[in-house]
Amino acid sequence: MSVVGARPQFVKAMPVSRALGERHEERLVHTGQHYDEELSDVFFDQLDIPRPAHELGVGSGTHAEQTSAVVARLAPLVDRADPDVLVLYGDTNSTLGGAIVGAKLDVTVAHVEAGLRSGVRSMPEEINRVLTDHASDLLFAPTEAAVENLDREGLGDRCQLVGDVMYDAMLWAREVADQETDVAAEYGVERGEYVLATVHRPRNADDPDRLSAIVDALAAVDGGVVLPVHPRTERALERFGLWEWAAESLTLVDPVGYLEFVALLSGARAVATDSGGVQKEAFFLKRPCVTFRDETEWTETVDAGWNALVGADERAIVDALTDASPPAEQPSPYGDGHAAERIVSQIESTEPATET
Numbered sequence: 001m002s003v004v005g006a007r008p009q010f011v012k013a014m015p016v017s018r019a020l021g022e023r024h025e026e027r028l029v030h031t032g033q034h035y036d037e038e039l040s041d042v043f044f045d046q047l048d049i050p051r052p053a054h055e056l057g058v059g060s061g062t063h064a065e066q067t068s069a070v071v072a073r074l075a076p077l078v079d080r081a082d083p084d085v086l087v088l089y090g091d092t093n094s095t096l097g098g099a100i101v102g103a104k105l106d107v108t109v110a111h112v113e114a115g116l117r118s119g120v121r122s123m124p125e126e127i128n129r130v131l132t133d134h135a136s137d138l139l140f141a142p143t144e145a146a147v148e149n150l151d152r153e154g155l156g157d158r159c160q161l162v163g164d165v166m167y168d169a170m171l172w173a174r175e176v177a178d179q180e181t182d183v184a185a186e187y188g189v190e191r192g193e194y195v196l197a198t199v200h201r202p203r204n205a206d207d208p209d210r211l212s213a214i215v216d217a218l219a220a221v222d223g224g225v226v227l228p229v230h231p232r233t234e235r236a237l238e239r240f241g242l243w244e245w246a247a248e249s250l251t252l253v254d255p256v257g258y259l260e261f262v263a264l265l266s267g268a269r270a271v272a273t274d275s276g277g278v279q280k281e282a283f284f285l286k287r288p289c290v291t292f293r294d295e296t297e298w299t300e301t302v303d304a305g306w307n308a309l310v311g312a313d314e315r316a317i318v319d320a321l322t323d324a325s326p327p328a329e330q331p332s333p334y335g336d337g338h339a340a341e342r343i344v345s346q347i348e349s350t351e352p353a354t355e356t
C-alpha cells in the first residue's frame with residue numbers, strides 16, 4: 001500500500017508503482033492533501049500510475065488538522081488491508097500521517113527519499129522527515145549525503161542507498177516532454193531565453209517582504225519569466241497587494257502538468273525556485289538553478305556549481321540569473337535511473353510474503 005497526497009509525491013510514486021506493478025499488487029491511497037485539478041488529477045491523467053484505490057479527502061487545514069486527519073482516516077484502511085509494506089514518499093504532512101499509522105499498526109514502513117535534512121527545524125518538512133525516518137523500517141536514501149545524515153542519527157542499519165526516484169521519473173518524462181516543442185510559444189516566450197520560476201515555501205510565500213523582493217527581482221530579469229503559480233502563492237500575492245504588479249511583469253499561469261513543466265524546464269535558459277524537486281530537475285536537464293533559500297537538502301547541485309542559494313535577496317537573485325555560468329562537466333550524484341527497481345528488490349528481500 002502506497003500513500004500519496006501532494007503534487008511531488010505523484011511524481012515520486014510513478015517509477016516505484018511501475019516497478020512494483022511488475023510482480024505485486026499495489027493499492028494507492030490518495031490522502032487528498034492536494035485536490036485541485038491542476039495539482040492532482042492532471043498527474044493521474046499524464047503519469048503511468050494506478051488510480052487511487054482509496055481517497056481520504058483530507059483537504060487543506062493546519063498541520064495538526066491535516067496530519068491527524070490522515071492518521072484517523074488511513075488507520076482503519078491499513079488495519080483492514082494488512083499490507084505487507086506501507087510505502088511513503090518525501091516529507092509532507094501526508095508522509096508523516098502515514099508513518100504514524102504504519103508504526104502504530106506494526107506494518108513494515110518504507111520511506112522513499114529518506115535521510116534528507118536542511119538543518120532548519122522551523123521548516124515543516126524537516127520535522128516530517130525526521131519523524132518519518134525514525135518511525136520507518138526501510139529507509140531508501142537517494143544520495144550519499146542522505147546516508148550520512150541517517151548514520152549520524154543512528155539509523156544507518158535500516159538504510160539503503162538506492163538513488164533518486166525523481167531521476168528515474170525524469171528519464172521517462174523528458175522523452176515524452178521533448179515532443180512538446182511548442183510549449184514556450186504557448187506562453188509567449190522564446191525557447192532558450194526565458195526563466196522558469198516557482199515559489200511556494202511558506203517562508204517565502206507567507207512573508208510579504210520576501211515575496212515582494214522575489215517578484216521585483218524576477219521582474220528585472222531579461223528574456224521573460226514564466227511562473228506557474230501555486231495556490232498558496234496566488235492567495236499571498238493577492239493578500240499582499242502584489243498580484244497586479246506580478247501579472248504585469250511576469251507570465252503568471254496556473255500550475256501545469258508534469259509533462260508541460262518538464263517541457264517548460266527544458267526550454268528555459270535558467271530556473272528560479274524554492275521547490276525541492278525543481279532544483280534537482282533543473283540539474284537533471286542541465287539548466288542553471290537559482291534557489292530562493294539559504295540552505296538546501298540537495299547540496300550536490302550547489303557543490304557541482306549548478307545551483308546558487310540566494311535567499312530572498314533581490315540583487316543576488318538578479319545577479320545569479322544574469323551571470324549563471326555552470327561548469328561544463330556534471331557529476332551524477334542521483335543514481336543511474338534504476339532507484340525504483342532497487343527499492344522493490346529491497347522490499348522483496350525484507351518481506352518474502354509480498355510475492356503475489
Ligand code: UD1
Pocket residue numbers: 006007008033034035036039060061091092093094124125200202231232
Ligand atoms: C505541501 C507540502 C510541501 C510540498 C508542497 C508541494 C506539507 C507541510 N507541505 O505544501 O512540503 O512542497 O505541498 O506542492 O505537507 N491549496 C489549494 N488547492 C489544493 C491544495 C492546496 O488551493 O489542491 C491551497 C490551500 O489554501 C492550502 C494551501 O494551498 O491551505 C497550502 O496547501 P498545503 O497542502 O497545506 O501545503 P503546500 O504549501 O501545498
Ligand code: UDP
Pocket residue numbers: 007008011198200228229254255256257258259261262274275276277278281
Ligand atoms: N511541477 C509541476 N507543475 C508545476 C510545478 C511543479 O508538475 O506547475 C512538478 C515538478 O516538475 C516537480 C514537482 O512538481 O516534479 C515539485 O513539486 P513542488 O515544487 O510543489 O514540491 P517540492 O518538490 O518542493 O516538495
